[in-house]
Amino acid sequence: MTQLLEQVGSMTIRTAPLAATDAFTSLQAALPAIASPAATAYSRGRRWLILARRITPFAAVHFATLALPFVLFSWELVAACLFTYCFFMVGMAGWMHRYFSHRTFSTTRWFQFVLAFWAGCAAQRGTLWWAAHHRRHHAFAETVDDPHSPTVLNFWRSHLVWIFEDAHQPSNYKWVRDLARYPELRFLDRWYWIPPILYWCFFGALGAAWGVSKGVGASSGAWSMLVWGPVLGTVLAWHATFCINSVTHLWGRRRYDTGDDSRNVGWLSWINFGEGWHNNHHYYPHSANLGFHWWQIDPAYYLILMMQRLGLIWEVRKAPLKAVEGQVRRAKPRPEHIERG
Numbered sequence: 031m032t033q034l035l036e037q038v039g040s041m042t043i044r045t046a047p048l049a050a051t052d053a054f055t056s057l058q059a060a061l062p063a064i065a066s067p068a069a070t071a072y073s074r075g076r077r078w079l080i081l082a083r084r085i086t087p088f089a090a091v092h093f094a095t096l097a098l099p100f101v102l103f104s105w106e107l108v109a110a111c112l113f114t115y116c117f118f119m120v121g122m123a124g125w126m127h128r129y130f131s132h133r134t135f136s137t138t139r140w141f142q143f144v145l146a147f148w149a150g151c152a153a154q155r156g157t158l159w160w161a162a163h164h165r166r167h168h169a170f171a172e173t174v175d176d177p178h179s180p181t182v183l184n185f186w187r188s189h190l191v192w193i194f195e196d197a198h199q200p201s202n203y204k205w206v207r208d209l210a211r212y213p214e215l216r217f218l219d220r221w222y223w224i225p226p227i228l229y230w231c232f233f234g235a236l237g238a239a240w241g242v243s244k245g246v247g248a249s250s251g252a253w254s255m256l257v258w259g260p261v262l263g264t265v266l267a268w269h270a271t272f273c274i275n276s277v278t279h280l281w282g283r284r285r286y287d288t289g290d291d292s293r294n295v296g297w298l299s300w301i302n303f304g305e306g307w308h309n310n311h312h313y314y315p316h317s318a319n320l321g322f323h324w325w326q327i328d329p330a331y332y333l334i335l336m337m338q339r340l341g342l343i344w345e346v347r348k349a350p351l352k353a354v355e356g357q358v359r360r361a362k363p364r365p366e367h368i369e370r371g
């Protein structure tokens with residue numbers, strides 16, 4: 031917290047949304063936030079090494095998308111990309127956000143582990159880390175204690191740079207005591223790279239088998255499947271998720287007065303499985319449905335209902351009519367999840 035305050039202390043706090051040009055030229059301004067050697071006690075060289083280790087996998091996956099024109103093309107590979115993207119987005123929107131961060135439905139302990147593993151495949155760290163930061167975002171939206179407010183920071187810092195900052199590396203268990211009591215979730219949070227690595231290995235093996243069956247060779251099939259599936263799918267799912275932190279706090283319609291800059295961005299909900307109804311969500315965060323009306327498309331919620339029908343989850347919380355009509359007091363995250371530290 032001290033480090034975060036130090037990092038943003040010298041910045042001007044903006045209360046009005048950034049203009050588009052401001053936002054896209056703010057990347058340069060965002061970089062010193064993670065590159066400042068004064069922020070830690072490390073030597074300059076060691077600090078750059080730590081940052082390189084944090085950033086390299088993220089940059090490498092982006093860089094790997096450049097291999098797309100050099101691998102095979104097939105509609106089966108396009109299907110692998112679509113499947114991966116949808117699998118990751120359901121993991122993030124349905125499980126990481128609506129279950130682990132807001133507990134909008136109940137399930138068994140073993141299925142909770144399945145959901146944590148599923149969400150972990152999207153390579154956005156563990157459920158404890160993600161939920162802790164997200165709960166803090168709701169509690170302190172648009173203040174210096176918000177990890178990724180684009181109006182306090184800037185577009186790029188809220189979109190992705192904040193992930194690499196020192197202050198945001200630990201999973202603060204004080205925010206997620208309800209989740210941290212499960213050792214299996216703590217394990218997945220500590221070893222968060224295991225689910226994505228296994229997902230990638232599975233697709234590599236699938237690609238090799240596909241390559242042999244098509245007569246193009248195992249290695250050619252494996253590389254093509256990896257680039258179309260996990261590489262492209264991961265990058266697309268990353269930015270679709272990141273847009274919730276950046277875009278939906280800058281541009282869009284504000285249906286409810288939430289005391290922050292959250293907005294509804296309908297077109298984004300088609301891409302990120304309903305998460306674009308962000309103003310609805312900030313107004314009533316305890317609801318599994320982010321789309322409050324039938325015309326507010328919310329695919330993650332439809333899947334939650336399907337899972338409920340299958341008996342895998344239950345006690346799905348839906349926004350009451352009073353909330354839809356804007357007649358409830360602005361909701362805050364439930365107190366048992368929050369212990370300011």
Ligand SMILES: [Zn+2]
Pocket residue numbers: 167171274275279292308312
């Ligand atoms: Zn938000």
Ligand SMILES: [Zn+2]
Pocket residue numbers: 127131132164168311315
């Ligand atoms: Zn939320």
